[in-house]
Amino acid sequence: MEKYKIEIKNFNFYFGEKQVIYNLNLKVQANRILSVFGPANSGTTTLLRSLNRLCELNPELRYEGEILLDGKSIFDSRESVTQLRRRVGMVFEVPTPLPMSIYENVSYGLRLGQGKSKAAIMEAVELSLKQAALWEEVKERLDAPAMSLSGGQQQRLCVARVLALKPEVVLIDRACSGLDPISTAKIEESMSQLKKEYTIIISPHNVQQAIRVSDRAAFLLMGHLVEEGTNDEMFTNPQDKRTSDYVTGRFG
Amino acid sequence: MKNFKEKLSGRVFLTLALFSILALAVITIFILVQGAPVIGKHGFAFIAGTSWSPGNGEFGILPMIIGSVAVTLGAAVIGVPIGICCAVFMAEFAPSLMRTIFRPAIQLLAGIPSVVYGFWGLLFVVPFISNHLGGLGLSILAGSVILSLMMLPTIISISEVSIIVLPSTYKDGALALGMTHWQTIRSVQLPAAKSGIVAAVILGLGRAVGETMAVIMVLGNATAIPSSVLEPVRTLTTNIGIEMGYAEGEHRQALFATGIILFVIIMILNISAQYITRNKSKSLKIK
Amino acid sequence: MGARISQKIAKTLIWTIALTVIIILMAIIVFILYNGLRVINWTFLTEIPREMGQQGGILSPIIGTLTVTVLAVVIAMPFGIGTAFYLAEYTRGGAVTRIIRFCTESLAGIPSIVYGLFGLIFFVTTLGLGWSILSGGLTVAIMILPTIIRTSEEAIRSVPNIYREVSFTLGATKWQTIRKAVTPSAVRGIANGIILSIGRCVAETAAVMLTAGTVLTMPESIFSSSRTMALHFYLLAMEGTAMDKAFGTSAVLIILIFFINVVANALVNRFVSKGH
Numbered sequence: 001m002e003k004y005k006i007e008i009k010n011f012n013f014y015f016g017e018k019q020v021i022y023n024l025n026l027k028v029q030a031n032r033i034l035s036v037f038g039p040a041n042s043g044t045t046t047l048l049r050s051l052n053r054l055c056e057l058n059p060e061l062r063y064e065g066e067i068l069l070d071g072k073s074i075f076d077s078r079e080s081v082t083q084l085r086r087r088v089g090m091v092f093e094v095p096t097p098l099p100m101s102i103y104e105n106v107s108y109g110l111r112l113g114q115g116k117s118k119a120a121i122m123e124a125v126e127l128s129l130k131q132a133a134l135w136e137e138v139k140e141r142l143d144a145p146a147m148s149l150s151g152g153q154q155q156r157l158c159v160a161r162v163l164a165l166k167p168e169v170v171l172i173d174r175a176c177s178g179l180d181p182i183s184t185a186k187i188e189e190s191m192s193q194l195k196k197e198y199t200i201i202i203s204p205h206n207v208q209q210a211i212r213v214s215d216r217a218a219f220l221l222m223g224h225l226v227e228e229g230t231n232d233e234m235f236t237n238p239q240d241k242r243t244s245d246y247v248t249g250r251f252g
Numbered sequence: 253m254k255n256f257k258e259k260l261s262g263r264v265f266l267t268l269a270l271f272s273i274l275a276l277a278v279i280t281i282f283i284l285v286q287g288a289p290v291i292g293k294h295g296f297a298f299i300a301g302t303s304w305s306p307g308n309g310e311f312g313i314l315p316m317i318i319g320s321v322a323v324t325l326g327a328a329v330i331g332v333p334i335g336i337c338c339a340v341f342m343a344e345f346a347p348s349l350m351r352t353i354f355r356p357a358i359q360l361l362a363g364i365p366s367v368v369y370g371f372w373g374l375l376f377v378v379p380f381i382s383n384h385l386g387g388l389g390l391s392i393l394a395g396s397v398i399l400s401l402m403m404l405p406t407i408i409s410i411s412e413v414s415i416i417v418l419p420s421t422y423k424d425g426a427l428a429l430g431m432t433h434w435q436t437i438r439s440v441q442l443p444a445a446k447s448g449i450v451a452a453v454i455l456g457l458g459r460a461v462g463e464t465m466a467v468i469m470v471l472g473n474a475t476a477i478p479s480s481v482l483e484p485v486r487t488l489t490t491n492i493g494i495e496m497g498y499a500e501g502e503h504r505q506a507l508f509a510t511g512i513i514l515f516v517i518i519m520i521l522n523i524s525a526q527y528i529t530r531n532k533s534k535s536l537k538i539k
Numbered sequence: 540m541g542a543r544i545s546q547k548i549a550k551t552l553i554w555t556i557a558l559t560v561i562i563i564l565m566a567i568i569v570f571i572l573y574n575g576l577r578v579i580n581w582t583f584l585t586e587i588p589r590e591m592g593q594q595g596g597i598l599s600p601i602i603g604t605l606t607v608t609v610l611a612v613v614i615a616m617p618f619g620i621g622t623a624f625y626l627a628e629y630t631r632g633g634a635v636t637r638i639i640r641f642c643t644e645s646l647a648g649i650p651s652i653v654y655g656l657f658g659l660i661f662f663v664t665t666l667g668l669g670w671s672i673l674s675g676g677l678t679v680a681i682m683i684l685p686t687i688i689r690t691s692e693e694a695i696r697s698v699p700n701i702y703r704e705v706s707f708t709l710g711a712t713k714w715q716t717i718r719k720a721v722t723p724s725a726v727r728g729i730a731n732g733i734i735l736s737i738g739r740c741v742a743e744t745a746a747v748m749l750t751a752g753t754v755l756t757m758p759e760s761i762f763s764s765s766r767t768m769a770l771h772f773y774l775l776a777m778e779g780t781a782m783d784k785a786f787g788t789s790a791v792l793i794i795l796i797f798f799i800n801v802v803a804n805a806l807v808n809r810f811v812s813k814g815h
Binding site: 257258261262264265266267268269270271272273275276278279282283286334337338340341342345346354356357358359360361363364365366367368369370371372374401404405431432433434435437438458461462463464465468469489492493496497507508511514515518519521522525526 | 542543545546549550552553554556557558560561563564565567568570571617618621622624625626628629635638639641642643644645646647648649650651652653654655656657659660661665681684685688712713714717735738739741742743744745748749769772773776777785789792793796797799800801
Binding site: 052054057059082083085086089099108109112161162165 | 701703707711712
């Protein structure tokens with residue numbers, strides 16, 4: 001029997017009275033890139049934000065069902081939510097540098113815990129900036145405000161900031177939607193490097209990106225999981241007509 | 253340790269926030285306890301009585317209620333249209349150089365002590381009224397002029413902001429329909445900025461009702477019911493400000509009772525203001 | 540045609556009224572400064588008033604103003620900023636929040652003379668603090684509390700929500716998020732609110748008259764009674780026997796308020812702009 005990194009079981013999600021995810025079942029293998037794609041308002045962002053319980057910040061939201069990380073429920077109250085978010089990192093749709101220096105941004109999560117030496121933090125900052133393909137561009141000016149970077153650099157900074165925490169899963173929410181092609185290429189390239197160490201779930205900003213980066217893909221439509229499979233299955237030979245309509249660009 | 257800090261911080265903030273409730277409660281209780289006996293003893297005659305003569309044990313504050321209402325209304329009549337006028341000027345007409353000079357100046361004016369306005373009124377407004385309109389000059393009119401000047405900076409700056417923050421599409425759309433600039437201001441921008449302007453006016457009026465020292469200087473402070481705007485008058489606030497220094501016994505309690513009436517009037521104003529601003533935020537959400 | 544005429548009339552009218560009023564308002568400042576600056580010199584600022592303020596300087600009212608202000612702000616700041624954080628970060632409505640909000644807005648509307656009455660009966664009489672800088676400071680502290688709460692809450696709310704979300708996704712707790720991600724961005728707005736309330740303390744007259752008293756001698760401690768500058772100016776202007784001193788005092792007041800508004804804001808902007 002294959003072991004899965006994440007298992008989502010009978011998951012329902014409500015925003016007030018409105019249901020946004022319907023009875024979703026999905027398994028994610030470790031060290032793979034899974035694309036969760038679909039037209040706007042299909043529930044992809046909501047799903048990603050459920051996986052690190054970020055959705056709980058909104059009091060009107062409610063969920064039913066189960067999400068397991070390494071076989072253990074992420075909603076288990078004994079498991080601390082801050083610990084969960086360190087294991088399941090997230091990169092947002094728009095670049096979100098905090099108003100502090102580059103170094104302070106990348107080391108933000110590291111400095112929260114106690115007992116890390118300055119040298120260890122610096123080492124982790126350098127490593128994660130290298131992983132995010134940003135080190136060469138910023139190594140001379142780590143004390144510069146993060147806001148002074150270009151949009152693409154900012155987004156790679158956000159990737160580095162997540163990687164610095166050595167998460168097990170990285171969620172990337174339409175992370176390249178506003179970026180230039182070069183930055184997008186750099187981020188996508190680093191993603192394929194990163195899957196050796198991490199499990200990556202991405203909500204791609206278009207079908208082409210899903211085809212380029214992912215190993216498997218899941219198509220979400222109006223909160224329903226239409227189908228899920230390998231890239232080949234999904235993009236060259238989809239079983240469901242709605243999937244083929246969407247990937248061939250008939251709607252969406 | 254982390255969890256402890258988490259819980260502690262929430263509790264500490266809540267405790268600090270509860271202080272406001274405590275403060276309002278203690279203020280209300282202490283003023284009530286001091287003033288209520290006089291209201292209880294004189295009953296309706298305290299509010300409706302026309303004679304204030306502490307030496308003879310007569311405590312009727314109707315003249316002061318009339319005084320407060322008259323001076324505040326006068327200030328509103330003078331200050332509100334002029335204030336909106338200035339706000340429109342600042343937001344729509346003023347060249348940018350003028351704006352960069354006037355804006356900080358108006359902010360500074362909002363911060364200078366009210367007694368400075370009163371002093372200026374005493375030196376200019378009072379003699380002007382006395383020379384050109386007759387009477388002593390110390391009058392409802394003088395008080396209204398001073399209060400309107402005092403609330404102008406508040407009304408101007410808040411109203412200006414509520415015009416400026418309107419989406420530029422409102423103005424562009426109206427101009428594109430062939431309206432003149434003035435028609436656009438009158439029929440599109442001012443109505444759209446209404447709730448902000450109303451809030452500004454209420455805030456300004458609240459200050460006017462509550463102002464004490466500036467108006468003591470120009471009102472003349474007579475305790476009779478005035479028959480024209482050129483006559484001296486006393487307001488609820490000035491009644492307290494003038495006599496608290498030497499009041500004893502029942503007289504002192506009567507001043508606290510005056511405070512209760514003032515308090516009630518202000519609370520009614522506050523609650524209606526809160527009601528209006530709450531409706532405002534609702535209507536904004538629908539947009 | 541009619542529209543263009545009314546446009547012209549309205550524009551002219553607004554220009555005239557607005558310029559007249561703004562010039563009158565600014566004339567008040569100029570008039571006070573013109574008459575007051577002639578009186579201000581070193582001795583005026585460093586001597587204690589003599590003969591009920593008709594002679595000498597205004598050193599003790601300056602000290603009175605500064606001590607009452609510092610006390611009031613130091614006392615009000617933790618409560619004000621704490622309440623703002625509670626309202627902006629820790630609550631999502633509910634009965635307690637509604638009551639807190641109602642109370643702070645009501646406190647904002649209470650006239651200063653009523654604060655004076657309260658301070659007189661509570662701090663001066665009931666708590667036995669007497670007419671003193673402490674009584675005045677405590678009274679004014681409650682008075683400026685709503686200003687601090689409102690401006691701080693606005694500053695905290697204007698911090699983009701994404702900063703909080705980022706901080707949470709990096710494994711920060713709520714308290715860590717507030718301390719490290721929210722506060723640095725809100726500090727400038729909070730400081731502006733504090734400056735605004737410092738200005739209100741300096742300008743306050745009615746409440747301090749009933750709580751800090753009118754004594755002109757140098758205060759020895761916060762338990763001494765002391766006259767503030769605004770009150771000193773008021774009393775001089777009302778007596779009308781030492782107009783030069785009144786002008787001088789009011790000019791010092793206006794300069795102080797100007798200094799607080801402009802210079803303090805500039806300082807805040809300069810030192811709190813790191814990272815932006």
